[in-house]
Amino acid sequence: MNEKPLISVLMPNYNNEKYLAEAIESILNQTYGNFEFIIIDDCSTDDSWSIIQDYAKKDKRIMAFRNERNLGRPKTYNRLLELISNESFFFFFMGSDDVLKENMIDVKIRYFNNFKEVDGVGNSIEYVDENLNFIKKREYPEKKEDIKKNFLIFNPISQGGMCLKSYLKAEKFNEDYKVCLDYEIWTRLIDKGYVFENLKESYYLYRQQKEQAKQKNLKLTLINTVKIKSKYIFKPKYFSIKSFLRFNLEILLIFPPKRLILWVFYKTL
Structure with missing residues (x-):
């Protein structure tokens, strides 16, 4: 690769004026400079849009783009x-407070x-x-074999820093999922052989x-996790006792009080 390829940085934003400048600066200060930086503000009610426009x-x-109405994460991600x-050679998403x-x-x-x-490399x-x-620090499985072996036990990929080759932009986020967006798309892409x-x-x-948001949505997170795993867990090529036990534990965790769910959920990560 003789010429420096174009890289796409995708940043959705909603009401993160406190940290937005710091997030943007961390992109602008990259040692690699040939990138396009696409930001969509999802109708923030704070001063975010002014900050984005200034940069x-x-x-x-x-x-810089702004949704005409608040679309929420899935639709904003897909618009990006x-x-x-x-x-573009590859793209990645960047949180506007990270x-x-x-x-x-x-x-x-x-x-x-x-x-x-390799179609995507995380960290x-x-x-x-x-x-x-x-x-x-949270570490994830490094090699493709370990990622595939564990993807129905836990989410083996972080969206933060995951860089994807640009042909994967055709794989849109499932807009039925308000939480577990990343887990849904990783499982789908792994199943497709990426x-x-x-x-x-x-x-x-x-x-x-x-x-804090994750804790508020913990029950929905568990419901969606079970829903996602149920599409793949009984396929012979993926089935394992460990993933099956974890799957059943997550089903059971949907029903107890939230405080108990939080304790067990984080103990079993």
Whole structure:
């Protein structure tokens, strides 16, 4: 690959004015510069849109859009996919309250160049607090075989930092899922035979405040997880005792009080 390929960065935003500038700066400060930065504001009620417009005026790589009405995550994600340029080599989603380490794009391009058969490459993520203080690191299975072996036990891929080759923009998010969007699409793509790998290093800082939303939606998360797994778990090529036991545990967890669900859910991650 002689010329530096175009990379697409996709950022949905809703009411993240407090952290938005920091997230945008972490993209603009990448050591790799040939990217298009597509941001869609989903009708924020705070000052987000003004912040986005200010950055778009300063940097021509930023393309700023605003939904005419609040569409929610699935439809906004799919709209972002439709805006990717035909010349793009790969794309990734970036949370508007998260931070990217400055060499992530460079590292992912080198990986794709060295491993042509890989369709998507992710990484570990670092959970941080609202001030970017380190909380914990979460690692994911690295090799494609381990990802495939575990995808019906737990989600083996983080959306944070997952870079996908641009032909995968045709695989839209399922708009029936308000939560578990990423898990639904990973399972679908793995089932179709696409190859994913993860790097052990972390290039993505994930603000822990999102866990609050996850806890509020925990019951729906469990329901959707069971719904997604039920499409694949009884296929002979995927079936295992461990995945079957986990599947039944998640069914049982739908019914107890939320406090107990939270305790068991995080103990079994």
